[in-house]
Amino acid sequence: MTQSFSKLRDDSRDALAGNYMPYFIVLVITGVLTGLLNQLLSFVAAPSGRAGFVLLIVIDLLLDYVVMILAKMFQAGQYFMSLNIARYNRVSVSDLFLPFRYDTAKAFKLCAILALVETVCLAPFTVCVSNLLYVGAFGIGTGTAVSVLAIFLLTFGGIVSLIGLELLIAFPLSQALFLYIDHQEYSARECLSRSRSLMSGNVLGYFRLHLSLIGYFALCIVSLGLGLIWVLPYLNVIRANYYMNLTGTYKPY
Amino acid sequence: MNGSDYQNFNSSGPGEPDDYNRFKAAVAKRNMATASMICGIIAVIAFQLFFISLPLAGASIILALLSRSSRHVQGRARIGLIAAAASIVFTCLYTWYAVRTVYNNPQLRAQLEQLYNYYTGQLSGTPESESSTQSEDPQQLLSDILSGKFRERQGGSDAVSVPGNGGATI
Numbered sequence: 001m002t003q004s005f006s007k008l009r010d011d012s013r014d015a016l017a018g019n020y021m022p023y024f025i026v027l028v029i030t031g032v033l034t035g036l037l038n039q040l041l042s043f044v045a046a047p048s049g050r051a052g053f054v055l056l057i058v059i060d061l062l063l064d065y066v067v068m069i070l071a072k073m074f075q076a077g078q079y080f081m082s083l084n085i086a087r088y089n090r091v092s093v094s095d096l097f098l099p100f101r102y103d104t105a106k107a108f109k110l111c112a113i114l115a116l117v118e119t120v121c122l123a124p125f126t127v128c129v130s131n132l133l134y135v136g137a138f139g140i141g142t143g144t145a146v147s148v149l150a151i152f153l154l155t156f157g158g159i160v161s162l163i164g165l166e167l168l169i170a171f172p173l174s175q176a177l178f179l180y181i182d183h184q185e186y187s188a189r190e191c192l193s194r195s196r197s198l199m200s201g202n203v204l205g206y207f208r209l210h211l212s213l214i215g216y217f218a219l220c221i222v223s224l225g226l227g228l229i230w231v232l233p234y235l236n237v238i239r240a241n242y243y244m245n246l247t248g249t250y251k252p253y
Numbered sequence: 254m255n256g257s258d259y260q261n262f263n264s265s266g267p268g269e270p271d272d273y274n275r276f277k278a279a280v281a282k283r284n285m286a287t288a289s290m291i292c293g294i295i296a297v298i299a300f301q302l303f304f305i306s307l308p309l310a311g312a313s314i315i316l317a318l319l320s321r322s323s324r325h326v327q328g329r330a331r332i333g334l335i336a337a338a339a340s341i342v343f344t345c346l347y348t349w350y351a352v353r354t355v356y357n358n359p360q361l362r363a364q365l366e367q368l369y370n371y372y373t374g375q376l377s378g379t380p381e382s383e384s385s386t387q388s389e390d391p392q393q394l395l396s397d398i399l400s401g402k403f404r405e406r407q408g409g410s411d412a413v414s415v416p417g418n419g420g421a422t423i
Contacts, residue, residue: 010323014270017320018281088274216315222341223311224304230315 003245005209012237015086023233026081026096030074038067065119072111072118073099076177082233082240083181087250103184110180110188117173121165128158171206172199178243198246209242282320286330289316293336300343307344313337 003011016023041063077096084091099107132154175195179186186194199206213235220227244250270278292313299305314337317330326334355361 013282013319014278014322017278017285020281088270216318219311219315221311223308223315226308226312227315230312230319234319 005212008209008238008241008245009212012086012234012241015088015241016233016237019085019091020230020233022091022093023081023085024229025093026078027229027232029093029096030071030078034067034071034074037070038063041066061119065115068115068118069108069111072115072177073107076107076111076180078236079177079240080181082236083178083244085233085237086240086244098181106188107180110176110191113188113192114173114176117169121162121170124161124165125158128154128161132158167203167207171203172196174206174239175199175243175246178240182247182249202246206242209238213238282322283327283329285316285320286327286333289313289320289333290329290336291333292316293333293340296340297336297343300340301347303344303348306340310337310340310344 045059045063074096076099080098081091081095083089084095099111132151173192173195175198176191179191179194179198180188183191213231216227216231216234220231290313292309296306296309296313299309313333317326317334317337320327320330355365
């Protein structure tokens, strides 16, 4: 890393100014298509729910995984757009569909692995939150008081496990999609291994970079999600700038 | 190979914005600062409306923060920041006051409960109203109330006043 985080954020704001509208369209397309696939798969799999509770859970997990693969492919498209913004290249909404136009098989393989990693990282957090909701609903339904310790343990355990697993598994692979975009000659496995070597010794720094944006996410909660229109592009362009700074690939073409 | 070894790979110098990009960024940031100010002012004016004021205030602060260059915050963005902060304080105080008033007033609480029961389809009140309406579908009941059929069915009875207090007697 040659630049400070503050300089990365300044550069990202400068590069992103004037490019929020195409990014907004990209986010809407991503949301609509991912949501549609989710609904479609739920509709198709609905009759299998009669087969049994365990089968229902397994099918639900598989469907979530399929949706996450699609979401990862769209994320690759968003990263491509973010790199173009950070490099002051021409930006277009069609950037979103890069993984569907070039080397789709490789993109799918890479996204399937990354989606699996993301699912594993999210699993303990999801279990804790589901239990928390169940305990809350059970407490309200029966009129019994829920132990504060149980609520605290579930919340704390969920957050700690999420952060721990992200740091251990997901963050070292965070540059794989950028490497896929910049280096068409790399295989999916090579993208992952190179990302791991790139991030060695930089994981905590990358985590601190994300932590520095926590105020923006708090504001997104206050604005009931409205702020995500500006914060998500900002986050992605910061990630693109971080990648460029890490590898020095400011002008790869 | 670690991160620092990779540093020199394919390096061709930092990509700097040209004059056109700098101008475009400056104009966009000025527009964002203006949007921040407008959102902040609307948030202050609408501070009584929780679900309008808070999102606008949040968006105003985000726009103000994203419109700054290095550490410099533009004048309009600063106005937006101050207005948004003020509207958040006003909205929270006003909401707290409203909740406190409702919970300290038994009559208002009863009204709130009636409204809740009405919207969840559990009408309460006199035995007549229970017998005549509890088995009905809430959506059907609502359309009956809006079209006036409900009042006709009650035969002008005073047992249920509709719709001022949620379709039931307090």
